[in-house]
Amino acid sequence: MESNTGNPELIMSEFADDPDMCDLVREYVGMMPRRMEQMTDAFEHNRREQLIRLAHQLKGSGGGYGFPILTDKAGKLEHFLHDMTGDDLAEADAEFRALLDVCSKLAA
Amino acid sequence: MKQDLNNDTDDKRHSVLVIDDSEDVHRLLQARLRQENIDLLAALDGRTGLAIAEQDSPSLILLDLDMPDMDGFEVLRELKDGSSAHDIPVIVLSGLHSPADKVVAFDLGAVDYVTKPFDLMELRVRLRAALRMSDLVDMLARLAHVDGLTGLWNRAHFDDRWAACISENNRHGRPLSVALFDLDHFKSINDTYGHPAGDAVLQSFAKLIKRECRASDIPCRYGGEEFALIMPDTAPEDAKFVCDRIRTELAALSWPAHPERKITVSIGVSGTDKSVAVTPEQWLEDTDKTLYRSKKGGRDQVTAIDVESGNMVEASAKAA
Ligand SMILES: [Mg+2]
Numbered sequence: 001m002e003s004n005t006g007n008p009e010l011i012m013s014e015f016a017d018d019p020d021m022c023d024l025v026r027e028y029v030g031m032m033p034r035r036m037e038q039m040t041d042a043f044e045h046n047r048r049e050q051l052i053r054l055a056h057q058l059k060g061s062g063g064g065y066g067f068p069i070l071t072d073k074a075g076k077l078e079h080f081l082h083d084m085t086g087d088d089l090a091e092a093d094a095e096f097r098a099l100l101d102v103c104s105k106l107a108a
Numbered sequence: 109m110k111q112d113l114n115n116d117t118d119d120k121r122h123s124v125l126v127i128d129d130s131e132d133v134h135r136l137l138q139a140r141l142r143q144e145n146i147d148l149l150a151a152l153d154g155r156t157g158l159a160i161a162e163q164d165s166p167s168l169i170l171l172d173l174d175m176p177d178m179d180g181f182e183v184l185r186e187l188k189d190g191s192s193a194h195d196i197p198v199i200v201l202s203g204l205h206s207p208a209d210k211v212v213a214f215d216l217g218a219v220d221y222v223t224k225p226f227d228l229m230e231l232r233v234r235l236r237a238a239l240r241m242s243d244l245v246d247m248l249a250r251l252a253h254v255d256g257l258t259g260l261w262n263r264a265h266f267d268d269r270w271a272a273c274i275s276e277n278n279r280h281g282r283p284l285s286v287a288l289f290d291l292d293h294f295k296s297i298n299d300t301y302g303h304p305a306g307d308a309v310l311q312s313f314a315k316l317i318k319r320e321c322r323a324s325d326i327p328c329r330y331g332g333e334e335f336a337l338i339m340p341d342t343a344p345e346d347a348k349f350v351c352d353r354i355r356t357e358l359a360a361l362s363w364p365a366h367p368e369r370k371i372t373v374s375i376g377v378s379g380t381d382k383s384v385a386v387t388p389e390q391w392l393e394d395t396d397k398t399l400y401r402s403k404k405g406g407r408d409q410v411t412a413i414d415v416e417s418g419n420m421v422e423a424s425a426k427a428a
Pocket residue numbers: 056060128129130172173174175176
């Protein structure tokens with residue numbers, strides 16, 4: 001994917017050093033490829049409601065796992081999709097790519 | 109309110125229901141609250157959350173405001189609006205930049221809020237504070253219904269429950285009996301041995317009733333030396349059997365403060381095994397008359413009647 005090659009630096013969880021959290025964060029990060037796949041699928045098939053839901057869940061959980069930037073980007077996409085008047089998800093391309101970019105860089 | 113006289117809130121394990129649409133949030137809370145003395149229940153949407161709240165009556169609800177389909181505000185509204193779970197305290201989980209949401213949530217009856225993403229310490233502290241408060245509210249509600257000297261339910265509680273039991277009997281024809289107890293010559297115990305001795309008798313008798321009745325029965329101190337025992341799902345024959353045992357055990361007790369003086373009780377029982385059209389007041393009056401017959405008959409005895417026919421009934425012959 002285009003965004004993966006843009007910036008190779010990883011985003012570390014704020015809880016990377018918390019022994020109570022590291023297993024949990026690793027599990028969370030481990031599920032990201034699947035989440036990205038689901039979002040890409042929804043985006044490509046123009047399934048707006050599904051994409052809103054997925055973004056919403058990342059928004060709700062990201063910060064809790066030490067990734068506030070994930071909450072931020074997911075919130076922006078969710079917001080955009082909510083306010084969008086047209087039917088074509090391509091309008092949300094920038095917000096969608098930004099979120100995917102963050103997802104791909106998360107590290108435990 | 110919890111209908112349990114032995115409800116000890118001190119080391120109670122609480123259950124907390126988390127309603128949030130993100131599984132990741134549930135997993136996170138599960139891990140972060142592992143050390144707290146609580147059981148977490150999980151719901152991924154508002155509808156399910158409401159159902160769990162009503163069914164399991166958790167001590168507290170952590171509610172996400174921002175959920176698809178039914179959001180947290182709607183859940184709060186339904187919860188507070190006539191749901192049986194309406195007095196369960198709710199802590200709202202809200203996004204960082206939505207102060208207006210918090211105001212609305214408070215207006216809808218939330219007790220507190222925690223901002224997402226959670227600060228672990230803050231979440232724990234707020235959770236504990238809310239649980240402590242709900243324990244206190246429970247305790248106060250309970251104390252208003254408990255007799256201070258004996259620890260039995262008081263007259264106010266009796267009146268509440270008696271009316272409820274009667275309407276239950278009227279609607280479903282479930283058996284119901286009530287017993288009134290009057291300690292014999294109690295005044296002379298106070299007069300002869302002093303009030304502490306009298307109080308000890310009241311307390312011992314209360315303990316005896318509590319021990320002998322079933323968990324579903326409702327033992328009350330009715331006033332002075334009068335006690336009452338509501339026995340739901342109990343026909344008068346079975347009620348008389350229970351009361352006979354209480355009477356016998358009391359008569360057999362020895363009293364350190366006055367070994368020479370035994371204590372006895374007179375008891376009136378009335379009940380039915382079918383639906384009857386008798387008012388709570390009339391039913392009690394009839395029971396009181398039955399108690400009077402026990403007094404008249406020489407005290408230390410149980411008289412039992414069928415409340416509809418007024419006929420005397422004998423104790424069932426079941427084994428203890
Ligand atoms: Mg949410």
